[in-house]
Amino acid sequence: MTGALAVAEKVPEPLSKAKTNIVFATIVLGMLLAALDQTIVSTALPTIVADLGEAGRMAWVVTAYLLAEAVATALAGKLGDLFGRKLIFQLSALIFIVGSMIAGLANGMTLLIIARGIQGFGAGGLMVTAMALIADTIPLRQRGKYQGALGAVFGVTTVIGPTLGGLFTDHASWRWCFYVNVPVAVIMIAMAARTIPRMRAVVKPIIDYAGIGLVAAGVSCLILGLEWGGQEYPWGSPMIIGLFAAAVVLLATFVAVELQAREPMLPMGLFRSRVFTVCSILSFIVGFAMLGSMTYLPAYLQYVNGVSATVSGVRTLPLVVGLFVTSIISGQVVGQTGRYKYFPIVGTLVMALGLYLMSTMGRTTSVWLESLYMLVLGLGLGLTMQVLTIVVQNTVPYAQLGTATSGVAFFRTVGSAFGTAIFGTLYTDQIGPNLTDALMQVRVVSPEVAANPQSLRALPTEVSAPIIDAYADSIDHVFLWVVPVALAGFVVAWFLKEVPLRDSARAGATDVGEGFSMPEPSDRLVYLERAVSDTMRKARAEGPVAPRILADAGSDLSRGEAWALGQVYLHTRIRGAATLDAIAEVHKLPDEVIEPIYDRVIGRGFLTEDAGGLRLTDTGRAEVDRIRASWQRWLGARLDDWDCSDPADRALLDQALANIAAKILDEQAREQEVAHV
Structure with a gap:
């Protein structure tokens, strides 16, 4: 709060x-x-x-x-x-x-x-x-x-x-x-x-240093164990076993700390929600597949296809285009229909298909087929990625909204780290023996030349072919082993519960930029303000809002008079005093433009003016309170589907609405008054 x-x-x-x-x-x-x-x-x-x-x-x-x-x-x-x-x-x-x-x-x-x-x-x-x-x-x-x-x-x-x-x-x-x-x-x-x-x-704010430190250390130990196992150290060595044991202890301690923390980084109560748990797992899998594949695809294209670093970047565009297209389409469909469950189901299945097809690529695969396989993977990623944040924002208690959203983003980032590390482990396990066998066949090529894509491209085809096949087989092995991960996501996606979407979430889903989930702040008010902004945008399409607010408040003020009182209220609240000069300066208006409206409200007894500036009279304060209450009712009716059954959550929402109503009153009425003048 x-x-x-x-x-x-x-x-x-x-x-x-x-x-x-x-x-x-x-x-x-x-x-x-x-x-x-x-x-x-x-x-x-x-x-x-x-x-x-x-x-x-x-x-x-x-x-x-x-x-x-x-x-x-x-x-x-x-x-x-x-x-x-x-x-x-x-x-x-x-x-x-x-x-x-x-x-x-x-x-x-x-x-x-x-x-x-x-x-x-x-x-x-x-x-x-x-x-x-x-x-x-x-x-x-x-x-x-x-x-x-x-x-x-x-x-x-x-x-x-x-x-x-x-x-x-x-x-x-x-x-x-x-x-x-x-x-x-x-x-x-x-x-x-x-x-x-x-x-x-x-x-x-209260910062959960212990929770952040423990989860970072625990995840790092787990990734190090997966990365070093079978490479730097044998899987059964004390180092690898110690890393896995440390990860278990650290993550278990993290859970215990989060259960006791006043403002936990990741409230354990969120996992009582099946929707949050499913979305977190799917977000992890999306991050796993996306960053892992995008890290190793350029290596495949440079070693196997013999293209330059620049061209390898361009050649990955089909994956990104597929991700863009289905992210935008799924957002539009979710925004229009409010239905989302089958997107991650279909998306994870398409993702698994794309990974499998990419595991069949080799030295003789055409550019067009490779591009098609990448496109399929991108289509699956986009279908899955778009809806996860929207779903979470519709199911958790409002007081946990920001934390839950940033939690899903956190799982996606950790999934990306795991994906890249495990892709690396699978690749390294294969490339060593495969490359050794290839070099044994050709004998005239040094390991340094084989490791350099530019040098490899300069070799005769009959010499480079076994080496190129070694790289192709190694990276294909990686893609093939990630197929079960995507299929696990397909199974998990069936457990996603479908709930009616809030209007604000559906409006946000249609924005192109919303398709690309980013790490976000856990500030609850930020999310509520976004919801209110979307609600206002939709309401303006139905006509001016301010007249409805004033009518509901039972106020006979004009829009200009309501704006004038709102300015005095806000300036007094924020700066401790309100003057005509200060209000005019903030809005880049000459004093003469707004002076008539202030003369009018002073004449009606809503304001007084003295050496200290403009002040609301008792009548003026009562009028402002009625208008603010009307704003709260108007917003509350449109945001009533927020899950605020808990009294503490309801109190938080009421306080946030009170603050936001003041901002909206300022912005909406100011724009209308300037147009009126």
Whole structure:
């Protein structure tokens, strides 16, 4: 509850359209950098391995980034409330710069993996604070448009990331995949310093440090055990057994801590909901299949098809196109019909088919067939990914809405880390013996040449064929073993319960940007404000809202008079005093424009004016209270399907509606009054 009250007490001054766009551009830069580096290295990985060696640790270049991002995602939102989101946004960018510089200068795989972890920590902070800053700085009724655009930016990075990485690798160096971040991030920090308003929570949040630390350590031990088992150490060695035992102990302790925490990172009570549990499992599987396949597809294309790093990025586009198409279509259908259950059922089955088809690819497979197989996998991912967040937002208690949504995103990120690590383990288990057998056949090729896709392309066909087949068989083995994971998702999807969708969720489902789920802040008010924004957008299509509100309130005020009283109420509440000059300055209006309306309400006895400024009379305060109550009734009737049967949840929603109603009164009436004048 404290998070909602803290934000509500900080109603920002309205920004001009130009300044709003500059703020948004700054936030987009942060999101772009963070999201881009999830995929930019995928096409560079074969060249990185050829340069630095240690092919068995290739997956950790991606996994380290994702794990650190998951931890930062859980932590950054609360730190933003504690120290201010602008500061955390800038500090996250600075951490991202440090990680990028170290990664670009790395002379070994160990240092590169550490640098990627630093990058990931900064990226998680950038992503979460980017979404929170939208809520802080963008006017409520415009917020849905900007958040949808930010989601689309996140989705587009999956297209340009691999291609951009390939361009740098082919025409400069793989190190420029990291160096390029530095000047962009410096510009972003400078822009943030000048444009983003400084806001800070009134009430300090409670941060679940123990829970975040335990889940990070537990998941890391589990992934390390899976990554090192059978490679660095035998499966039955004390190290591997110790890692798995440590993971079990740490994760069990995490559960115990979460059961006792005042504000847990992941409330265990959420798992009593079958819908949340099913969506979390499916989100894990989607992340597992998507990032794992996108990490190893460029390697397949470079080693087996002999294409350049740039072309390998372009050749993965069918997967992304399929994901885009079905994400958008499923969102539109869910928005129109409110039905969603069969999307993840069909999606996981199509995903399994795509993975199986990709496991049949080889040296003689045509480009068109490979593209078709990737398209099938992308179609399945898009059908499944879109609906999971929408479903969760419709089934959990309102007080847990933000936590549950960020929890599903957390499982997707952890699934991505597991997918990349397990893909890496399966690949390494196969490529070693397969490549050894191939080199034994040709004998004239050194391991260094075989590990370099550019050198491999230069060999005669009869010499390179056994080596290429070794790579094809190894990566096909990976895709084949992930088919059961997708089929497990197909079985799990049947247990997804279908419930009627709220109108706000259905409206959000039709936004293109909503198809690309991002790490999001766990602030409950952010989600409620998005729902209200969608409700307002739908209501405006039916005609002006303000006259209905005034009529319901039994008020004989004109819209202009209601706006004038609302301004005095808000200025007094936020700044302690209201003056004609201050109100005119905030709205970029000459005093003469709004002075007649204030003379009118003063004449009617709703306001008084003295040396201290404008003040509501008892009559004026009663009028404002009636209008605010009418706003609450209007919103409550349209958001009544939120699950707030618990008295504490209802109190939280009532408080949030009271705060939001004041904002909406300001924005809606101001626009109408200016048009009227």
